[in-house]
Amino acid sequence: MRFTDPAAALAQTRLIYDNSIAHLRQAMQRYVAGEDLPGHVRGCYPFVRVQTDTVTRQSSSESSRLSYGFVAGPGRFETTLTRPDLYAKYYLEQFTLLLDNHGMALEVGTSNQPIPVHFSFAEDGHVEGSLSPQRRQLMRDVFDLPDLAAMDDGIANGTHAPHPGEPQPLSLFTAPRVDYSLQRLRHYTGTAPEHFQNFVLFTNYQFYIDEFVRLGHEAMQDAASDYVAFVEPGNVVTQKVAGIASALNPTVVTASEARQSMTSENLDRHASLAMTANSKAPPRLPQMPAYHLVRADGSGISMVNIGVGPANAKTITDHIAVLRPHAWIMLGHCAGLRSSQQLGDYVLAHGYVREDHVLDEELPLWVPIPALAEVQVALASAVTQVTQLQGLELKRIMRTGTVASTDNRNWELLPDNGPQRRFSQSRAVALDMESATIAANGFRFRVPYGTLLCVSDKPLHGEIKLPGMANHFYRERVDQHLRIGIRALELLREQGIDQLHSRKLRSFAEVAFQ
Numbered sequence: 001m002r003f004t005d006p007a008a009a010l011a012q013t014r015l016i017y018d019n020s021i022a023h024l025r026q027a028m029q030r031y032v033a034g035e036d037l038p039g040h041v042r043g044c045y046p047f048v049r050v051q052t053d054t055v056t057r058q059s060s061s062e063s064s065r066l067s068y069g070f071v072a073g074p075g076r077f078e079t080t081l082t083r084p085d086l087y088a089k090y091y092l093e094q095f096t097l098l099l100d101n102h103g104m105a106l107e108v109g110t111s112n113q114p115i116p117v118h119f120s121f122a123e124d125g126h127v128e129g130s131l132s133p134q135r136r137q138l139m140r141d142v143f144d145l146p147d148l149a150a151m152d153d154g155i156a157n158g159t160h161a162p163h164p165g166e167p168q169p170l171s172l173f174t175a176p177r178v179d180y181s182l183q184r185l186r187h188y189t190g191t192a193p194e195h196f197q198n199f200v201l202f203t204n205y206q207f208y209i210d211e212f213v214r215l216g217h218e219a220m221q222d223a224a225s226d227y228v229a230f231v232e233p234g235n236v237v238t239q240k241v242a243g244i245a246s247a248l249n250p251t252v253v254t255a256s257e258a259r260q261s262m263t264s265e266n267l268d269r270h271a272s273l274a275m276t277a278n279s280k281a282p283p284r285l286p287q288m289p290a291y292h293l294v295r296a297d298g299s300g301i302s303m304v305n306i307g308v309g310p311a312n313a314k315t316i317t318d319h320i321a322v323l324r325p326h327a328w329i330m331l332g333h334c335a336g337l338r339s340s341q342q343l344g345d346y347v348l349a350h351g352y353v354r355e356d357h358v359l360d361e362e363l364p365l366w367v368p369i370p371a372l373a374e375v376q377v378a379l380a381s382a383v384t385q386v387t388q389l390q391g392l393e394l395k396r397i398m399r400t401g402t403v404a405s406t407d408n409r410n411w412e413l414l415p416d417n418g419p420q421r422r423f424s425q426s427r428a429v430a431l432d433m434e435s436a437t438i439a440a441n442g443f444r445f446r447v448p449y450g451t452l453l454c455v456s457d458k459p460l461h462g463e464i465k466l467p468g469m470a471n472h473f474y475r476e477r478v479d480q481h482l483r484i485g486i487r488a489l490e491l492l493r494e495q496g497i498d499q500l501h502s503r504k505l506r507s508f509a510e511v512a513f514q
Contacts, residue, residue: 002105006095009048012108013091014084016046020110024120024143031142032130041143043120045080045175047111049167050098050512058103067501069097071170072509078167079513080113080175083182086194089298090324094513111175114144119179151177153318156445157362158507171513172445173322181319188316189290189304190233190282193323197292197300199489200320200328204308204434207478208331209291212303215482216293227300231292235279288316299326299493301486306434310356310407313437321445324514326497327375329450330438331485334403334430336455337423343458344477346398346484348379349451352436353404353426355419359440369436369443374492374500375450382488383452386480401429403451405436430455446505446514450488454481 003009020043027041055073071077084091095106117139131139139145154160156172173181182193203209216230220240230238290304304320306312317328334347350371354360383398384390404423411419411431423431435451442449454477492500501514 001109002107004099004105006092006099006106009095009106009108010084010088010092013046013048013081014088016108016110017082017084020044020046020115021120024115024117025122028117028120028143031135031139037142040141041117043115045082045111045113045115046084047078047080047109047113048095048170049076049078049107049109050102050104050170051076051107052102052104057101065498066097066514067503067506068510068514069094069512070101071098071168071512076167077170077512079170079511080111082115082119082175082178086182090514098512113150113175116146116176116179117143118146119176119183146180147176150174151180153177153362153444155511156321168509169511171511178322181322184315184319185290185323188286188288188319190286191231191290191292192235195231195235195292195294195302196290196320196323196325197294197302198298198326199301199493200325201301201303201482201485201489202306202313202316202328202330202332202434202438203303204306204332204432205478206305208482209289209303209305211478211482212291212293215486216291219293226295227293228296229292229294231294232281233285233289233291234281236281237279288312301489308409309433310358310405310437313356313434314358314441317438317441317445317447321441321447325447326500327448327450327489327492328438328442329375329379329452329485329488330435331481332432332434332453333456334432334435334453336430336458337404338399338429339458341399341429341455341458342397343455344397345455346383346481347403347430347451347453347455348376348383348398348400349403349430349435349439349453350376350400351402352439353402353423353428354436354440355404355406355408355422356433356437356440357407358437359444363440363444367443369439370504372448372450372502372504374495374502375448375488378488378491378495379450379452379484381491382484386484386487399429402427403435403453404428404431405433406431407433409433443505446501448492448500448502448505452481452484452488 001012003012024041024043027037031037050071052071053074057070081087081091098106151174155169160169162168185193185196213232217238219225219227220230220238225240228240232238288304288306290302293301304316306316320328336343336345336347352369354365354369384394387394387397389397404426406419408414408419430453432453435453439449439451
């Protein structure tokens with residue numbers, strides 16, 4: 001069907017998706033009950049398609065300022081879609097921009113891409129767990145299972161080449177790739193994708209999470225706060241009810257109860273707190289626990305403890321990227337490499353040495369990872385506002401320079417001093433294990449990125465991280481550092497996302513979706 005109304009196109013997307021999911025769930029319930037189903041059961045994703053024969057754009061002055069929302073030239077462009085309940089606000093914006101820029105009707109229909117039956121389960125649905133091993137083995141004969149060939153990152157990596165007659169992509173991610181990451185986010189972070197906000201902080205230390213939790217609960221007791229809920233692993237929601245009296249007594253609720261209290265206009269892709277009816281804190285934290293300071297419009301702040309190492313940094317950003325956040329920032333500790341640095345000094349990264357090796361195949365080392373002016377200005381302004389320092393006093397505690405990221409935590413023990421020589425040649429001022437990975441994946445997935453680190457040791461100058469010294473350092477710096485990161489994201493939100501999504505992150509023939 002063809003549509004010139006973006007809301008109608010979204011409604012048709014919902015209808016196709018909901019019908020496919022209902023068909024798969026009903027068939028799966030019958031299969032679990034022991035029924036032998038005739039033939040192969042299949043439900044397919046919806047697609048959206050646009051076709052144009054001109055490079056001319058018919059855009060308004062507002063949409064013409066954006067770096068997305070239009071196709072690169074004449075041709076047929078298409079993508080599969082999933083979870084229109086979760087992505088309703090996002091899809092509506094993309095549909096609106098395509099219609100505004102090209103004046104061509106959108107075609108919405110049922111694709112040939114099967115929905116893997118595992119991706120059709122509800123949040124708390126694990127019906128296949130009750131199957132016998134033999135019946136579970138037979139599932140692939142009856143249903144479509146996840147196919148990794150349908151969810152690679154060729155589009156994002158710039159290596160995708162459509163076969164003759166195939167449409168060009170509209171989005172960086174196909175529907176199966178999105179669904180795969182949504183499932184992984186639940187597993188790694190302990191919270192459902194609906195809770196993630198448009199601005200994300202990453203850290204490599206639990207101390208920062210402890211402080212974020214404290215600030216989140218404080219916000220729930222502040223009647224003037226713009227944040228409406230705080231979500232912790234297990235989808236445990238602490239909600240701030242409107243009004244001073246209720247705000248002084250925040251309530252821990254299940255997500256289903258939280259949804260009932262939300263007004264209808266706030267039940268969009270991010271603000272909806274409808275997760276599961278049995279939300280509870282997990283007996284143990286997941287691998288990379290996430291915490292969410294929720295705003296009603298979804299522009300709040302999510303924070304993830306990624307732990308140590310570039311593998312975790314790549315893994316989590318691979319999956320959060322499908323949520324299309326507006327920015328992510330790394331806050332963590334680093335080794336200071338210059339004698340003039342002091343413990344507790346800040347490092348604002350303006351370049352990266354990538355010795356993490358986890359993205360070498362997807363993003364070659366010859367690709368530069370540029371600093372993004374909007375993020376750099378926001379971080380520097382946040383440091384000024386939080387520390388109340390300016391001029392030479394500010395320069396005394398914050399240095400701008402290159403950050404090196406390594407996959408070898410004990411790099412300083414190598415006998416030939418090779419890493420030390422390379423870091424010196426690169427003019428690096430700090431070293432960690434995650435920042436370059438997060439920035440590089442931001443570049444790869446077109447998510448604005450930044451890094452503000454805090455010097456916690458100076459191994460080249462005899463100041464190694466000892467327990468007593470570290471504990472004192474954590475008490476002195478974590479609160480201030482976290483407040484700087486939060487303030488930087490608030491500044492980015494206030495300036496508007498049209499300035500944040502930069503053309504410098506988009507390639508020559510870029511997909512239309514943000």
